[in-house]
Amino acid sequence: MKYNFLSPCKLNLFLYITGKREDGYHNLQTLFVVLDYGDMMHFENTDDGKIELTTDFGFDVKKNLIYRAAKLLQDKTGCSLGVTISIDKILPQGGGLGGGSANAATTLLVLNKLWNLNLSEKELIEMGTGLGADVPIFIKGKTCFAEGIGEKLVEVDYPQKYYLVVTPDCSVPTAKLFSSDKLKKDSPCRSYNELLALPFENCFTPVVINEYPQVKDLLAKLSVYGKSYMSGSGSSCFVEFNDELSANNALSEFRKTGFKCFVAKSVEQSSVLKKLHQIK
Known part of the structure; x- marks a missing residue:
């Protein structure tokens, strides 16, 4: 069975850098909102353990965040299932909208469900942080005030606009x-x-x-x-x-x-x- 999911984008309503960390990354404070617009992703479970990304991005598939997210889930959990993924890409790369990070987060969330892995939100956020600083907000999927490199998320009330x-x-x-x-x-x-x-x-x-x-x-x-x-x-x-x-x-x-x-x-x-x- 094929499942279709809208992989959304985000906006930073404000964004400040508060200092450099010992690991070389920077701490920030930002207000994230998630929008009802993005790329459409298609997932189909397979039994052969293979991860197939059929959409051509023009570079090595193993470097793609979607593939890396699926492979990370497999490696962390020992899951023997596979998946075929395609995407109708409309969000720009390098646009500050978090499109690639959202694709990775959507992959983690969907496969956690389709593969019956039952990982917690906290576990998925920890995995997502290793893929990219914007991945955690899409795991959370809600308006959040973020600190750290973007992984410390607190849900906040902000009017829908x-x-x-x-x-x-x-x-x-x-x-x-x-x-x-x-x-x-x-x-x-x-x-x-x-x-x-x-x-x-x-x-x-x-x-x-x-x-x-x-x-x-x-x-x-x-x-x-x-x-x-x-x-x-x-x-x-x-x-x-x-x-x-x-x-x-x-x-x-x-x-x-x-x-x-x-x-x-x-x-x-x-x-x-x-x-x-x-x-x-």
Whole structure:
């Protein structure tokens, strides 16, 4: 039997780096929202123990996060089942929307269910952290305040909103940004409530707009509709709306500019988790 799941994307509503860790990674504080938009993934159980990713990404399949997530589950649990996976990819790579991380998290969640592994959320988050810092938020699948490298997640209440999300024609390499001496890496640690009361900021934005004029131009264009922000380390940017009609009106106008864009709503729980609860 084939199962289909929407592998969602995320936005960082604010993002601050608070320092460098002994392991070389950086601690951060960020507010994640998960959206009802993303790649469609298809899973079919097999009995031969093989992991097959039939979608061609243009590079070695064993380096793909989807394959690595499935193989990690097999290796950790000794599961003898296999799976055939394909994906209808629409989210951009290097866009700051967490598409690849979401694909990995969706794979962990779905195969945990389909292979009857019964691993806990905590165990899946620990496994996911080894695959990528954004994987845990998609395991959680809810609006969260995140600390550490993104693996320390606390569910928070934040109003559901509509977002116009736009991706310029450039990809921003995160590693390059972290090596920049212009990146602020010493923001003070503050509580979620303290950060909520301040104007939202993304510490990567000043560095990115200095290096990528396309992002600077996009943020200016989006500011016509409200306060515009960049998600993650870029390059995708967004504006928040209170209602769907206003967001879609802005989308209709923005599509004329030729940018890749969509409107999505933040969700209380990801569609992956909702669908998994329905599978007996």
